[in-house]
Amino acid sequence: MGWNASRKRLAAGVHAPRPSPHSLSLPLSSRLRREHPVTDLPWYTSFAPERGTLPPRAWTAESDAARLPLGGDWAFRLSPAADAADTSFTEPGFDAGAWGTVAVPGHWVLQGKDAEFGRPAYTNVAYPFPVDPPHVPDENPTGDHLRRFDLPDGWPAEGGAVLCFDGVESCARVWLNGTELGWFKGSRLAHEFAVGELLRERDNVLAVRVHQWSSGSYLEDQDQWWLPGIFRDVTLLHRPEGAPGDFFVHASYDHVAGSGELRVDCDVPGRVRVPELGLDLATGESVTVPVEPWSAEVPRLYEGELTAGGERIGLRIGFRSVYVEDGVLKANGRRILFRGVNRHEFHPETGRTLDRETMRADVELMKRHNINAVRTSHYPPHPAFLDLCDSYGLWVIDEGDLETHGFEELGWRGNPVDDERWTPALLDRAARLVERDKNHPSVVLWSLGNECGTGAGLGAMARWIRDRDPSRPVHYEGDRSCPDVDVYSRMYPPHAEVAEIGRREDGGPEHRGELPFLLCEYAHAMGNGPGGLSEYQRLFETYERCQGGFVWEWIDHGLVHPVHGYGYGGDFGEELHDGNFVCDGLLFPDRTPSPGLVEYKKVIEPVRIAPGARPGSALVANLHDVADLSGLAFRWEFLADGRMVGEGPLDVPPVPAGERVEVALPEPPPHPAGAETVWTVRAVLAASTVWAPAGHEVAWGQLPVTPARPPASLGAGVRAVVEGDRIVLGPVVLDARTGTPLCVGGLAVAGFGLDVWRAPTDNDEGAPWQPDTRHGPLWRTLGLHRMRHRTVAVEPDTEGLTVRTRVAPAARDFGLAVTYRWTSDGTAARLAVSVVPEGLWPAPLPRLGVRLGLPAALDRVEWYGGGPGEAYPDTRAAARLGLWKSTVAALQTPYVRPQENGARVDTRRLELTGGDAGLRIEGESAFWFTARRWTHAELDAAGHRPDLKPGDTLWLNLDHALHGIGSHSCGPGVLPEHRLEASSASFALILTPTGR
Ligand code: IPT
Numbered sequence: 001m002g003w004n005a006s007r008k009r010l011a012a013g014v015h016a017p018r019p020s021p022h023s024l025s026l027p028l029s030s031r032l033r034r035e036h037p038v039t040d041l042p043w044y045t046s047f048a049p050e051r052g053t054l055p056p057r058a059w060t061a062e063s064d065a066a067r068l069p070l071g072g073d074w075a076f077r078l079s080p081a082a083d084a085a086d087t088s089f090t091e092p093g094f095d096a097g098a099w100g101t102v103a104v105p106g107h108w109v110l111q112g113k114d115a116e117f118g119r120p121a122y123t124n125v126a127y128p129f130p131v132d133p134p135h136v137p138d139e140n141p142t143g144d145h146l147r148r149f150d151l152p153d154g155w156p157a158e159g160g161a162v163l164c165f166d167g168v169e170s171c172a173r174v175w176l177n178g179t180e181l182g183w184f185k186g187s188r189l190a191h192e193f194a195v196g197e198l199l200r201e202r203d204n205v206l207a208v209r210v211h212q213w214s215s216g217s218y219l220e221d222q223d224q225w226w227l228p229g230i231f232r233d234v235t236l237l238h239r240p241e242g243a244p245g246d247f248f249v250h251a252s253y254d255h256v257a258g259s260g261e262l263r264v265d266c267d268v269p270g271r272v273r274v275p276e277l278g279l280d281l282a283t284g285e286s287v288t289v290p291v292e293p294w295s296a297e298v299p300r301l302y303e304g305e306l307t308a309g310g311e312r313i314g315l316r317i318g319f320r321s322v323y324v325e326d327g328v329l330k331a332n333g334r335r336i337l338f339r340g341v342n343r344h345e346f347h348p349e350t351g352r353t354l355d356r357e358t359m360r361a362d363v364e365l366m367k368r369h370n371i372n373a374v375r376t377s378h379y380p381p382h383p384a385f386l387d388l389c390d391s392y393g394l395w396v397i398d399e400g401d402l403e404t405h406g407f408e409e410l411g412w413r414g415n416p417v418d419d420e421r422w423t424p425a426l427l428d429r430a431a432r433l434v435e436r437d438k439n440h441p442s443v444v445l446w447s448l449g450n451e452c453g454t455g456a457g458l459g460a461m462a463r464w465i466r467d468r469d470p471s472r473p474v475h476y477e478g479d480r481s482c483p484d485v486d487v488y489s490r491m492y493p494p495h496a497e498v499a500e501i502g503r504r505e506d507g508g509p510e511h512r513g514e515l516p517f518l519l520c521e522y523a524h525a526m527g528n529g530p531g532g533l534s535e536y537q538r539l540f541e542t543y544e545r546c547q548g549g550f551v552w553e554w555i556d557h558g559l560v561h562p563v564h565g566y567g568y569g570g571d572f573g574e575e576l577h578d579g580n581f582v583c584d585g586l587l588f589p590d591r592t593p594s595p596g597l598v599e600y601k602k603v604i605e606p607v608r609i610a611p612g613a614r615p616g617s618a619l620v621a622n623l624h625d626v627a628d629l630s631g632l633a634f635r636w637e638f639l640a641d642g643r644m645v646g647e648g649p650l651d652v653p654p655v656p657a658g659e660r661v662e663v664a665l666p667e668p669p670p671h672p673a674g675a676e677t678v679w680t681v682r683a684v685l686a687a688s689t690v691w692a693p694a695g696h697e698v699a700w701g702q703l704p705v706t707p708a709r710p711p712a713s714l715g716a717g718v719r720a721v722v723e724g725d726r727i728v729l730g731p732v733v734l735d736a737r738t739g740t741p742l743c744v745g746g747l748a749v750a751g752f753g754l755d756v757w758r759a760p761t762d763n764d765e766g767a768p769w770q771p772d773t774r775h776g777p778l779w780r781t782l783g784l785h786r787m788r789h790r791t792v793a794v795e796p797d798t799e800g801l802t803v804r805t806r807v808a809p810a811a812r813d814f815g816l817a818v819t820y821r822w823t824s825d826g827t828a829a830r831l832a833v834s835v836v837p838e839g840l841w842p843a844p845l846p847r848l849g850v851r852l853g854l855p856a857a858l859d860r861v862e863w864y865g866g867g868p869g870e871a872y873p874d875t876r877a878a879a880r881l882g883l884w885k886s887t888v889a890a891l892q893t894p895y896v897r898p899q900e901n902g903a904r905v906d907t908r909r910l911e912l913t914g915g916d917a918g919l920r921i922e923g924e925s926a927f928w929f930t931a932r933r934w935t936h937a938e939l940d941a942a943g944h945r946p947d948l949k950p951g952d953t954l955w956l957n958l959d960h961a962l963h964g965i966g967s968h969s970c971g972p973g974v975l976p977e978h979r980l981e982a983s984s985a986s987f988a989l990i991l992t993p994t995g996r
Helices: 003-011 027-032 215-219 356-368 383-392 405-410 420-437 456-468 495-502 533-542 595-603 775-782 936-941
Strands: 067-069 072-081 100-104 121-123 139-149 160-165 171-176 179-185 191-194 204-211 224-226 234-239 247-254 259-266 270-274 279-282 286-290 302-308 311-317 322-325 328-331 338-342 373-375 395-399 443-447 488-491 517-524 546-552 559-561 565-567 607-611 617-622 632-640 643-650 660-664 677-685 697-706 721-723 726-729 732-735 741-744 750-755 787-797 800-809 815-824 829-838 847-855 860-867 880-887 904-914 917-932 953-962 985-993
Touching (some): 100 139, 171 191, 179 191, 247 311, 259 270, 279 286, 311 383, 338 395, 338 517, 356 383, 373 546, 383 395, 383 420, 395 420, 495 533, 533 546, 533 595, 607 677, 697 880, 726 787, 726 815, 750 787, 829 847, 847 985, 860 917, 904 953
Parallel strands (some): 338 546, 373 395, 395 443, 517 546, 607 697
Antiparallel strands (some): 072 139, 139 204, 160 191, 160 234, 247 259, 259 286, 270 302, 302 311, 559 565, 607 617, 617 660, 632 677, 721 726, 726 732, 732 741, 750 847, 787 800, 815 829, 847 953, 860 880, 904 917, 917 985
C-alpha cells in the first residue's frame, strides 16, 4: 500500500488500524499496527507509541520527489505544564505575534536569552522525575511551535504529500491547518503523517506541541543531557500518485563465488537499474552477478535507482554478508575486528542537533584515527550519518532508542521491558529502527537498546527484528544469559575476564559459549585516559572469539556555558545530576582530539611495524580485515639523538590482510658516533582518499639500533661551601638549615622536594559503585595531598652535599626516607635521589619524583624523549622518541574538569628557556616531566578550565615513575604492571643553567 491509501484514510478521519506498509507483509508487523487500547491517560502518558502516523519505511535522501525543508525560525511559546495553555494556537487564524522564536531543528533549552526557555539537565542513570510509570509530573515543560509556509512554485499539483519528523524529544502532537494529524513518541525515531488533502498552496499553518516528559521518557533513560525540542529536520515530501511506501534492498555477497545477489522488494511494482553492473530488473526479482564486496575498509558502493509509482529513488548498494560462523562474527567470509567507538550525537552549542558538516567531521575524524566501527549509542542517529558510514566505510551497530536504566536502582521493579503493557511501544521502536535504516550496508548489527535489564519485551523485539531482517545478527548487552542475541556482548570487563572469555572458559549458558564476543563498551575515556588499551588490543588479536570493542565514548558532552567554558551536570542548576560523568569522550567538546584518541589511533593501527628477526630489517604485519597494503606507502627515517639524519621510501610488497613480511632496511645514513639511533618506519596513504589526503600517517613503528648514552659524567667535584645560612655548591645555592635549593645558576627555585601527589584523574577517582578500589579518595584519606617534610640531616662535604629527609602524611606512621645527594663540577649540578619506604604503605603512589618551582619566564620547552603528546605508563603507545618543542601553555591538556595531565615520557634531556634564562635537565635514566603554571592543589581544586589562572611560578615535576591511569571511572583499575607501589628507588638528574 502506498501513501495514497493512508492519505485517503486520513481524509476520511480514519487513523488506525492500518495494514502493514509492506507488500512483503510479516505476521508480526501487523501486531504493531493494531489499535492501541483506549485509556483515560492523556495521550503523552499512555502506553501507546503513536496515533495517526504512517507506517515506518526506509529513509532516503535520494528521491526525485519534491521536498520542502521546514527548518528555520518557528514561533515558540513555552508553558510550565502540559495543559497550562489551550490548543487554540493550532487554529489557522491564531496570532503568535507575542511569542518568541526558536530555531528548528533545535532544543529549546539551548535557545533564548538568559535561560528564558529553561535549561538543560544531565543525569546518568537516575530519572529526573519520580518513577511512577507511565505518569510524569505536572511540571512538564511544554513547547508550542508554529510554522507558516507556502508551497514552493512548481510543487506538483498531482499526488499527495507527507510531513516527516526525523526526531522530536520527547513527543509531539501535530496539527496542519487546524486539523490534528496525530501524535507520536520515540525521540530519535522518524515519524510521518500523510497530509496531502490538507495542504494549501499558500499560508499553511503547521502547529506542533512538544512535551519534555512523556511515557516515552521512561524508555529513554540514556546517560546524556535531557534536551527537549524538535531537534532533527522537519520536511514536507511530495508523494507522486501511487508512490512506494517502502523498499528493501537485499544485497548479499558470496565470498566463495565472488558474486553478489541483489533483490529489491517494494510495495508497489517497479524497476531496479544498476548501470555499472548492467542490471535492469523488476522489483522482487533476484539476480546474481560478480561484484566487489562492501566492507568498512573498502566501502564499495554501486549506484543504482529504483523507479516505482512515478518516483525515482537513488540506491547506493553495498554487497556484503554478515553472519556468525563457528562462533566467529564474519563479513564476506572473514573475521572482522571492531576498532570501534560509541557515538552519541553531540555538539557543544546545539546538543543533539547536528548539521551535515559536523556529522562528516565525526566520520572523517574516526577514519583518520583508524576507527572502523561505530555503535550508535543509544539510539538511531540522524539518518544522514549512516549515509556517511556507507560511503566512508564504518561498520555500524545501529541501536534502538531504548534504555530503562533508572529501574535498576529499584531492583528493576516495574521495568518496562518486562511489562507487556509496554510491548507495543518496544515493538514500535524496533520497527522504526529497522525500517528506517535497513538499506544501509554499513549497518551490520541491530542492537535492541542499552541497559534495560532483562524481560520478555526484549525477546519480542528480537523476534520481530529477525523476522523482518534475518540478514543481520542481533545485539543486546544487558542480559548475560543471552537468550535473544547472536553475539555475546559486555561492557567494561577487566582484561583477565576478556582473556577467559577468549578461551571460552567463562562458563555461562551453553548457547552463550558458542557466540562471538565483543565489548560494546570498554575503556572509559573520562578525563585523562583511558589506560590499558594496548593490553585489550593484544587480547583481541590473540583470541579469535574476541572481536574488538567500542571505546566509551566518542565525544565529551560539555555544553557551552557563560562562566565555565564547557558546563557539565550541575552547572545549569539541576537539583539532581551526575556531574562530569557526561564528559567522557575521546574528543573534547569542540572536537579537538584528546590524547586518548591519539593513543587509540596508535593502539588500533591496522599495520604493525616492529623489529624484524634479522638485524637491519623491519617486520610489517598487515592487520587489516580485508585490504592489502597496496593503498599505503612506506617511508623510513633514521634518527640520531632525536635528529633526523636521513629518510627515504621503503619498498613493502602488497601483503594481503592478515599476513606479514620482513623488509630489509637500507644502510644507516652517516651519523655522529655514539649517538642513540633508531629507525622510524611510517605507513602513509599512497593516494588521497575521501577521508584524508595522500601522505596521511596511518601507522608507524620505531626500531631501536644503538641505545642512549648516559649524560657525560660531571668532572671533578667541587666542595660545598657554607656561607652563613646558605650552602653554595657550584651553580646551586641551598638553604643550610633544610638543604633545599634556593637557586640554580641565576634562577630562583621555590618549593623543592620529593613529590608523590597528583590532582586525581577521573579514573583515579573511580566510579561510585566500586567504592573499595577508588584510589583518589583513598589517597586523600591517607593524606598524600599534604605530605610533610622533616629534615633529618644536612651534611656538606668536600665533594658535595647530602641531605636526608623523611616525607610522610599527617596521622600516619608510614613514610619515605629520602636522601638527596648533590654534587657539581662547578658548572652543572648532579642530584641523586634515593627513596626508601618505611612502614606499611596501604596504597600505590600517584607519582614519585622531585618538584621545583622556577620563574614563570621559562615558557619554552624542548625535550629529547617521548612525544609530542601526553603519556602515562598505560597510555604511552603513541609517544615516539624524538626532539620536541612546545610551550608550557601547550603542554597542558585541557580536560573539561581539570585534573592531572600533560606528562611526557622517556625524557633523556629537557631544556626550559625564556627571556635570557635557561635550564637543562638530563636524566641518567629516562624520566617523566610535567610543567605547569599552577600547583597540584590548584589543579585539583579547579572545577572547570577557566578556574585555572597561571601564576608566577613554573611548577616542574621530574618524575622517576608514575602510577598508571586505568579506566576505573567506569571500568577496571590500573593493571598490576602499571601500578606504582611504594618501593625503594633511586634516580639521578643533571641540572645545567644555560642562561646568558
Ligand atoms: C554504561 C552506559 O551504557 C553508558 O550509557 C554510559 O553511561 C557508560 O556506562 C558510562 O559513561 S552503564 C555503566 C553503569 C556500566
